[in-house]
Amino acid sequence: MTTTPSTDTSPSVVDYPFPWTPPMAIPDGWKTLREQAVQPIRLPSGDPAVLVTRYHDVKALYSDHRLSRNTGRHPTSRISPNNVIFDDPEVDSDPPRYLAERRLVAKAFSARRMESLRPFVWEVARELMTAMQEGPQPADLMESFAFPLPIRVICKLLGVPAEDQAKFRRMVDGFLSVTSLPADEVERCRTGLWSYLGELVEAKRATPTDDLTSELVQISDADPERLSDHQMVHWLQSLLIAGYVTTATQIGCSLAYLLHRSEVTDQIRNDYSLVPSAVEELLRYQIMGASLGSLRYCLEDIELSDGSIVPKGATVLLSVEANLDEQQFKCPMDLDIRRNPNYHLSFGSGIHYCAGAPLARMELQVATEGLLRKFPQLKLDLPGEQLQRDVGSFLGGFSEIPVRW
Template sequence: MSLSKPVSYPFPWTPPLEIPEQWRHLRQQPILEVCLPSGDTALLVTRCADVKALFSDTRLSRNTARHPDSARISANNQLFGDANIDSDPPRYLAERSVVTRAFTARRIESLRPKVWEIANDLMDQLAAGPRPADLVSAYAFPLPIRVICHLLGVPTRDRDKFVGMVNGFMSITRLPAEEVESCRTGLSTYLTELIEAKRDHPGEDLTSHLVRISDEDQNTLSAYQLRHWVQTLLIAGYVTTATQIGVSMAMLLHRPHIVKEIQADLSLVPSAVEELMRYQVMGSSIGSLRYALEDIELSDGSVVPKGATVMLSVESNMDESVFPDPYTIDIRRKENNHLSFGSGIHYCAGAALARMELQVTYEGLLTRLPNLTLAVPGAQLRRAEGGFINGFTEVPVQW
């Protein structure tokens, strides 16, 4: 571990469409001490093999809220920290199995026509609207919010209310503490009301499915855990996917030769999705905080000490020992086992849904609007600051 002053984290995205320079030197040491926006320090594990192993290591606890000495992401927002939720085995595995059964491949694939319907509607509006247009507000954020609300049975009339509360919930330094707390409380109240509405009038949506499981056996999914999982699925299914759509489309349009490759061979869409997931996630690893319950030795003999707060580096997707020529976007890359969805017992339950939405987006936008380009130089795009995720505030496009 370095004895030098902790490095400020997250690393700044300058220029906005290029990998931060700090990423290129991370793997010179397996553990980097960093200073989070809260002012607390944590250890960033940098190498892909170590990160993958640690995702399943039970000596690292996700229950950071239960450890008073754990580092905080933000000084005024505990974000996903909840001492009443057990995010470690065996409790976590029991709950996760309920959720993953609901996210079956058949259920997700059955949604593809609905996703295309929503995407086509948004593309109709985009094509008929003024130029240039903002791809973030016109497409990237509306698509996943409509998809996840459809999947979870959130009424159309509540979408805007939900979006406002989630934006506050995800603030790190962007909003004052009292506004963050108001959003957190409002979101909790809203989800309680949604669950009660589904209990009284169940449907075929995922929330109704989880309510039925909870009502049948509180030991499998308590009322509190039910609300937590519905909140997690709503937020993860909305914000992360929306941000990835905006960021990855900006990355593609900044490289017209790759766009032409995909347009010439749409069979490349799935591998292009994986490569853009590897190359350009939403900004940082601050969502992966863990607490070391014991000393943990890494592959080179370095030790994560007991009591340390650890981050599992998404920057490890640039590990040269795993991904040849990692700083080049190669949409034909083989063996692309990136860690953007996590790994092992903490692999993202909604990964298949996110992949499908990205596939529909790439194919839809690049065929419906074949002359789609950035309306401003890529260097002028601005990343959002002070939030949990660092996507672009706008992606102006023309066609």
């Protein structure tokens, strides 16, 4: 009996996110990822999904109405076995309702308000750097700078009292656990964060102050398409995560990589006008968090540019690894802090472009310039290959980054 060789060329299922091994090198799985426009994956929960891998497909799908962000209303695969994270059946995250809500939020999250925070961001950065300088060495860059800078900024922005910031951070960190915390602890953090933000909305409605929460409450209450308190808390929670956790993780990833590549750091120290373009290139290149935040549900078959099909009923992730697509970026595996243009997808695209992007950019610029100026001899206290990335959290940043100067 003769056996006919298999002609099945469909890609095999791979575990996602890809492990960072070693921690400073782009995962091997990313390098060949775009050979298939649609890659079947297995999420941390064990549930199936597909990853759309190519830049132009990903960019187009961010605004495609056939992909729904209402993952709580559809039988979408879970990211985590014990954390629903963003699944909320009471929130409509698709147009037209989403666009009406985003319009209201954008009024409060204005460029004017973001830029007005720059002096405060510098003030906090200098205070943290002074404390680092006066403290013991090595210092953990994550705990001494990367985490406290954005949490203090976002708390000021939202109007969270200073005395609540530590509790606030613990709840957020627990809320974003994928597999690192037990289910009961995750649930306590999730419900605690939601209750806290709900009480914050009520307090700002009763006694407005000069912060984004008060402004959002006033804008919403005066608008015929006003947000319910539930929707407002959902938006505040989303802004909080974007404004704190992702920014803190990116500060850590960016500085760790710069200190690992001293020749790149020297280029910046010789010309600080490179800071904005270096920040953009590090956002493109030193990706953290993979694509878990882009979870979608496919409402009907979608044909991609090469004829591949994203099937109806699939759970879909839009690959931030598309930032390494050679069809969009010249020499994408090379870090080029002078890269221009640099239309990366780290903040999303189209109608789902991150509202907090201007704030994150500004904080990353302040952190990069501030640390390199303040500490001319700043360096990692161990080889970059020995840094440990977080396992079991929503974002793939570093557990700690010990530094000396």
